[in-house]
Structures are given as structure tokens and as C-alpha cells.
Amino acid sequence: NAGVTQTPKFRILKIGQSMTLQCAQDMNHNYMYWYRQDPGMGLKLIYYSVGAGITDKGEVPNGYNVSRSTTEDFPLRLELAAPSQTSVYFCASSLIGTENTGELFFGEGSRLTVL
Amino acid sequence: DQQVKQNSPSLSVQEGRISILNCDYTNSMFDYFLWYKKYPAEGPTFLISISSIKDKNEDGRFTVFLNKSAKHLSLHIVPSQPGDSAVYFCAALGGGGADGLTFGKGTHLIIQP
Numbered sequence: 001n002a003g004v005t006q007t008p009k010f011r012i013l014k015i016g017q018s019m020t021l022q023c024a025q026d027m028n029h030n031y032m033y034w035y036r037q038d039p040g041m042g043l044k045l046i047y048y049s050v051g052a053g054i055t056d057k058g059e060v061p062n063g064y065n066v067s068r069s070t071t072e073d074f075p076l077r078l079e080l081a082a083p084s085q086t087s088v089y090f091c092a093s094s095l096i097g098t099e100n101t102g103e104l105f106f107g108e109g110s111r112l113t114v115l
Numbered sequence: 116d117q118q119v120k121q122n123s124p125s126l127s128v129q130e131g132r133i134s135i136l137n138c139d140y141t142n143s144m145f146d147y148f149l150w151y152k153k154y155p156a157e158g159p160t161f162l163i164s165i166s167s168i169k170d171k172n173e174d175g176r177f178t179v180f181l182n183k184s185a186k187h188l189s190l191h192i193v194p195s196q197p198g199d200s201a202v203y204f205c206a207a208l209g210g211g212g213a214d215g216l217t218f219g220k221g222t223h224l225i226i227q228p
Contacts (some may be wrong), residue, residue: 040124042218045217066186103149103164108158109156
């Protein structure tokens with residue numbers, strides 16, 4: 001049972017570079033999310049998707065882009081990396097229905113450093 | 116403006132005793148409250164939740180209490196075990212904002228032998 005898989009686990013970027021964090025889930029969940037966690041802080045929502053072809057902004061979307069071409073995949077794109085984007089990024093998924101209780105399944109995280 | 120607050124960055128408890136982790140919130144529209152547990156270098160994992168229409172939910176050693184009038188919830192772990200040492204995040208669902216959960220900053224629980 002893979003669950004939510006994130007790659008890469010670690011990455012160092014130079015200012016201005018771009019990269020994509022990959023996220024895949026094999027639980028057939030409709031909803032997928034990207035969060036970032038800065039040191040000593042809680043997780044903040046970057047973007048989310050309620051299904052293939054549908055994405056929406058969360059609390060801190062600036063500097064990021066997402067796409068959702070399939071149910072399984074939800075990549076996060078950083079176009080012009082900045083030091084403020086140094087963080088640990090978590091992808092999550094959930095099965096939303098009328099009985100939604102908010103339980104999210106998280107990946108192991110991707111630690112990104114921008115120098 | 117934090118809507119979910121965990122005011123204790125860390126908590127140290129002796130093994131076998133009760134651990135009580137606290138969480139306050141400001142948005143009365145939240146529908147569910149959840150606790151997540153996180154070990155270093157891993158993603159958070161769901162621990163227990165409570166609906167806003169309940170005041171208590173119990174699952175084994177873990178009990179969550181909700182006091183809506185005080186906008187306060189707490190997680191009780193009894194008895195505390197060494198494997199409980201982790202960061203615990205309080206989270207809330209709903210509130211009229213974007214979908215997804217609103218997280219507190221977390222409390223680092225340390226269980227001492």
C-alpha cells in the first residue's frame with residue numbers, strides 16, 4: 001500500500017531556478033492538497049484540488065502553480081524559486097463525501113532549500 | 116491571524132502519566148476538529164477527531180474533549196508511552212474558508228522514562 005508518494009525527498013535550488021514537486025496517490029481519492037510547513041509553524045495550505053481538472057488556491061498560493069490532469073497525480077510547480085520558499089512541503093489526499101470528517105492522508109514530505 | 120492556536124510549544128510528561136494537549140480556536144463555523152501526530156522526517160498521521168456537535172470522543176488511550184462555549188479542545192493520552200513522543204497538531208475543518216484543514220503550530224510531546 002503506497003498511499004501518498006512524494007518525490008524528491010530533498011532538493012537544493014538556486015534563486016530563480018524552477019522545479020516540480022511530484023505527488024501521486026493510489027487510493028482513488030478525489031481531493032488532493034499541498035501544504036508547506038515552516039520551522040515552528042503549522043501547516044499552511046498552498047493549493048488544493050477537488051478532482052481532475054479542478055484546482056483552487058489555498059492560504060499561501062503566491063509563487064506556486066499546480067495542475068490535476070489525473071485523479072492520481074497533483075504536481076506542484078515553483079517557477080522562480082526564492083529563499084522564502086525554503087520549507088518542507090507535504091502532499092495529502094482525502095476521500096470527500098457527505099460523511100466527510102476531514103481526515104487527510106499525508107506523504108512523507110519534500111524538504112526544499114533555496115539558496 | 117491564527118484561527119487555531121496551540122499555545123504550548125512543548126510538553127514533558129512522565130511515562131505512565133496522563134498527557135493533556137490543549138488547543139483553542141476562534142472560528143465558530145468549524146465543523147470538525149482533528150488531532151494529527153507527526154514523527155521527525157515523516158508526514159502527519161491522523162489520530163482522532165470530533166464533530167462540533169459532540170463533546171467527547173474516545174479511542175483507546177486517546178480521548179478528545181470539545182468545549183464549544185470556550186472554543187477549546189483538548190487531547191488526553193492515558194497512560195502515556197514512549198512511542199507517544201511526537202509533535203501533535205490540532206486542526207479544524209470548515210470555517211467558511213478554502214477547503215482543507217486549518218492547523219495549529221503544534222505541541223512537541225516528550226515522554227520521559
